[in-house]
Amino acid sequence: MTGQSIITLLQSLEAALPAWLLLAGACIGHGFLMTTGLNVLYAWPLSHNVLRLTRKIDILVIFLGPVLFFYALDFFDTRTLQWRPDSLRGYLAPYVILCWIAGFVLAPLAQVLYWLRRQAPQVAGSARRTVDVARELGFKPVGRGKRHALASLPGNQVFEVDFHELTLVLPQLPAGWNGLSILHLTDLHLCGTPDRAFYQTIFERCMREGVPDLLALTGDVVDSSWHHRWIVPLLGRLRWNIAGFAILGNHDAWRDAKAIRRRLARTGLDVLGNSSRRIDVRGHPMLVVGHEGPWFTPNPNLEDSPADAFRLCLSHTPDNIAWARRNKVDLMLSGHVHGGQIRLPLIGSIFVPSRYSRRYDFGTFFEAPTVMHVSRGLAGQHPLRYGCRPEVTRIMLRTHSDKSLIGL
Ligand SMILES: [Fe+2]
Secondary structure (H helix, E strand, O other): OOHHHHHHHHHHHHHHOOHHHHHHHHHHHHHHHHHHHHHHHOOOOOOHHHHHHHHHHHHHHHHHHHHHHHHHOOOOOOOOOOOOOOOHHHHHHHHHHHHHHHHHHHHHHHHHHHHOOOOOOOEEEEEEEEEEHHHHHOOOOOOOOOOHHHHOOOOOOOOEEEEEEEEEEOOOOOHHHOOOEEEEEOOOOEOOOOOHHHHHHHHHHHHHOOOOOEEEEEOOOEOOOHHHHHHHHHHOOOOOOOEEEEEOOHHHHOOOHHHHHHHHHHOOOEEOOOOEEEEEEOOEEEEEEEEOOOOOOOOOOOOOOOOOOEEEEEEOOHHHHHHHHHOOOOEEEEOOOHHHOEEEOOOEEOOOOOOOOOOOOOEEEEEOOEEEEEOOOOOOOOOOOEOOOOEEEEEEEEOOOOHHHHOO
16 A cells, blocks of 8 residues: 555545544554553563563553544544645554554454453352451551552552352362362562551461362562562461462562572472472372463473373463463463453453453463463552452362252
């Protein structure tokens, strides 16, 4: 398409559609392209500083877009100005067209696909109880984190934790595993806000409600080097009947991973890294796999692992779903994306650091042969939660034979 034909196309669209609609379409498309680009970029194992800088630039560009379009579309008088390829308006024309394609076609299509996502058919029950930790404590455990002021913003749900009871029916389970429970914790982001009392309250409640058979901690344990010292006193309170496992996430990779692993090991957790363990669960084998990629490499190698064992994978990011499917993982537990942290009514999440963008922002998905649960996690680097409460998940595994639970 030549420059002149682009201009001609713009002029015909301007003549056919009202200016406000063209401006709205361009702004929506621009926002869609920028946020999707940022989401995908954040899936890459780039340095913390590069990502921080990119995020700031990206957000600036998002807000700059409407100003440019206002000029490029000559919002006040679309008919009187002549398009000139050598003017700024001319140079902006290809990008404006791209934004219209994104705004009028791609973004609505992506939104419809997002609404049509199906929960895994293996989910036989999903119940959430919200506990307002601030009310339970009698004060807001804001703490002294760098961004503590955000935690006190009106309507912020950062202290309202969903205790999620998830029942999964998996046909491949040995009969003896009916009722096996897994407590899934992820994304603690220990950095001062929320304060220690927040985590203590949650972990004590988890233990009061029943010691799980297995415990899975799927990374982003700390977000400040100073708060390494919270790991042992907080996580040391957790118990399990059979085994407890932990992996690290990208934020741990930026905060002295070796030291975090040492402290986690002191709590009794088996720190998997990118490796696997074969354990005995009620007389049957289970292969528990850690996947910390892409931030820690190489990926776990399951070539010589027993094929008959049930495969449980702890992967910080849901992006490892393709790897899990190739390696015949039965159940994968993930965090990392925090549900987007801010979810708009109808639209849902916006910023989701994943190569799949918003596709796996939270929930339980089935990509044969893998069932994947993505938790919204407990906290985040920024203590902000709107329409997206923190989550602790207790997973109950059931076999097909337990018909009372699945209504058969
Ligand atoms: Fe995280």
